[in-house]
Amino acid sequence: MGEKTTIPEFHGEGEIPVYVARPEGQSEAAIIVVPEIFGVNEGIRQKCENWAKKGYVALAPDIFWRFAPGVELSPDVPEQMQEAFGYFQQYDADDGVKDIEAAIRWLRHEQAVDKVGLVGFCLGGRLAYMAAARTDIDASVGYYGVMIDQMLGEAHAIANPLLLHIPTADHFVGPEAQKAIHDGLDAHPKVTLHDYEGLDHGFAAELGNRRDEAGAQLADSRTEAFLAAHLR
Template sequence: MGETIRIQVEGGEMSAYVARPAAAKAPAVVVLQEIFGVNAVMRDITDGLAEQGFLAICPDLFWRIEPGVDITDGTEAEWKKAFALMNAFDAGAGVKDIAATIARIRSDPGCNGRVGAVGFCLGGQLAWLTATRTDADAAVSYYGVGIEGLLDEGANLRKPVMLHVAEADGFVPPPAQAAIREGLAGQPLATIHTYPGRDHAFARVGGEHYHAADAALAGERSLAFLRAHLGSA
């Protein structure tokens, strides 16, 4: 369904997977990857957003470390590689690449000028930084890791952001969740949804902690949020 394009970014060129909706013009959504690269899960999410009427794009944010990473959560070796990639990843450079992606897709003839972002895991952290450091019109973060240490970024929040928090997230423990809720209390641009009993990556189809009902609920909330702030085709 999708196509691969190249985006000029600071220091080089990055690939991105693009899925187009039926409409000639539509709002765009940048899909921000987990630690497994632009794999089948991310491409399926990108395709799914296109089916919902968005011009969707998933950039290869690990390109500075290793272009074309496409692994799964199925083996110990893949997990080891994924964590090594995450630890080597420069979030600051990544956000600049996201900003370049936003500019590129906003200029696409198929874009109506509105661009949002949705990210998962590492991408969930990047969705928060996209909301605070770029000109994206809205952002959605699924179980973003490390946001509790980036709450000072909230002073730069100018556009709405939605956070999906898994209550039993092993990577975002209760003290971190409490810090996020406290840090964003009274922030009208931030919406937080908590999912009782859910663990990290509860929306990853086929994953160990996948929960169909709550994944569907989070998806419905995200779509309504994106349509409210980006419009529709």
């Protein structure tokens, strides 16, 4: 089982709550699991545990810690979905990148890992793209990342491998946005894109009504192989 702890904010201005799951033996690689807009809930903790079983140190940061620390929400409860949208409106993704940098530093120095990867979902998928462009993360994976089509001007800065999972029926990332992502990234030597025909946003959630079992297993198998290739 993992544990809740804190790590120093990048500039030392506070402590970031995190959930950390560790493998049984020493690991040379770690994975930052960046949540959706629902906080470090049971599903995200389960993803951390799954990575630990595969031999990685896994860390999930509380992305809303500055204004809603410790929040855990369910996308299957309408009131909680609306609450999550409110937090999304307050959230500053630039702060999120700084928190990822803090996690990278903590993992490399305090957990003595050689390489750090990232897997993010929804808002976390956007942060996976931003981390690939703005940090020295060794490899990043984004599931149904939002607003990436608005940040394609940063693509030239992606220096390490990035994998993006794109469900074609995503009701938050429409066809025009998907086309822009493909047009902007298909030719990028460091970027791999996978489409999932007919699947919607959230299809790879561990728990709840949104999960598509076949799609989730396919995407997760691709993620596992991708990170093993670049972190091992």
